[in-house]
Amino acid sequence: MFKLVIASLLVASTxxxxxxFQKSAAVPLLDGRIVGxxxxxxxEIPYQVSLQFFGSHICGGSIISVNYAVTAAHCTDGSTxxxxxxxAGSSNRLxxxxxxxxxxxxxxPSYDDWYIxxxxxxxxxxxxxxxxxxxxxxxxxxxxxxxxxxxVDSLVSGWGTLYEGAGSLPTxxxxxxxxxxxxxxxxxxxxxxxxxxxxxxxxxxEGGLDACQGDSGxxxxxDGELIGLVSWGYGCARPNFPGVYASVPALRSFITQVTGx
Numbered sequence: 001m002f003k004l005v006i007a008s009l010l011v012a013s014t015x016x017x018x019x020x021f022q023k024s025a026a027v028p029l030l031d032g033r034i035v036g037x038x039x040x041x042x043x044e045i046p047y048q049v050s051l052q053f054f055g056s057h058i059c060g061g062s063i064i065s066v067n068y069a070v071t072a073a074h075c076t077d078g079s080t081x082x083x084x085x086x087x088a089g090s091s092n093r094l095x096x097x098x099x100x101x102x103x104x105x106x107x108x109p110s111y112d113d114w115y116i117x118x119x120x121x122x123x124x125x126x127x128x129x130x131x132x133x134x135x136x137x138x139x140x141x142x143x144x145x146x147x148x149x150x151x152v153d154s155l156v157s158g159w160g161t162l163y164e165g166a167g168s169l170p171t172x173x174x175x176x177x178x179x180x181x182x183x184x185x186x187x188x189x190x191x192x193x194x195x196x197x198x199x200x201x202x203x204x205x206e207g208g209l210d211a212c213q214g215d216s217g218x219x220x221x222x223d224g225e226l227i228g229l230v231s232w233g234y235g236c237a238r239p240n241f242p243g244v245y246a247s248v249p250a251l252r253s254f255i256t257q258v259t260g261x
Contacts (some may be wrong), residue, residue: 011059037176047139060218089135101126146249150182158215204243
């Protein structure tokens with residue numbers, strides 16, 4: 001996972017894509033930082049998975065059924081199914097739980113790698129999927145176009161670096177609680193052209209907890225439902241720039257189309 005060159009106002013780093021798949025984009029992808037958060041056990045969020053590229057952690061993801069998981073499209077873009085797998089059922093990204101191969105990647109056909117729009121991929125799991133238990137459970141999904149009000153606490157989780165500029169990832173799963181931000185507030189922060197109807201935001205105005213939370217592709221959950229997928233943001237927990245997420249309610253029909261769920 002290396003740096004993406006942002007060809008405009010800033011150069012931002014990302015751990016989301018393994019080298020040779022790094023690409024230029026109009027916005028900076030998140031590298032999976034959990035800032036101001038806390039260690040969490042997989043039994044508390046048993047839907048969390050580590051997406052792995054030839055056995056190395058690159059992104060987060062969420063189990064949505066025995067046979068399917070979801071992640072961000074920018075995490076799978078340029079990769080093939082045999083290159084990827086998930087580690088499920090472990091708080092440690094390096095060991096424990098079970099490693100399951102990916103049989104098929106269903107990347108959203110409208111995914112835009114410049115604006116990071118339609119940033120969702122559904123993963124069909126190989127080896128007959130996962131066996132459910134206390135450390136492996138699907139996360140419930142919202143309904144299509146379910147409203148996302150501002151000011152609602154959400155839980156973001158992953159194995160990202162703990163502060164901006166850190167050179168290594170924690171092995172222990174981390175989480176942080178951040179409030180959702182209205183689409184109007186998010187567009188005011190980033191500009192209306194960058195925040196589409198397929199995006200949502202979460203963070204606090206003073207920074208320190210948000211903007212780069214979680215692993216790219218990892219879950220943002222509200223009341224136990226999967227509402228967002230970590231997507232992009234400026235800097236790392238910087239004031240006035242909330243984290244930007246792919247909106248699961250806005251992309252719910254794609255999940256149903258692929259999985260029947």
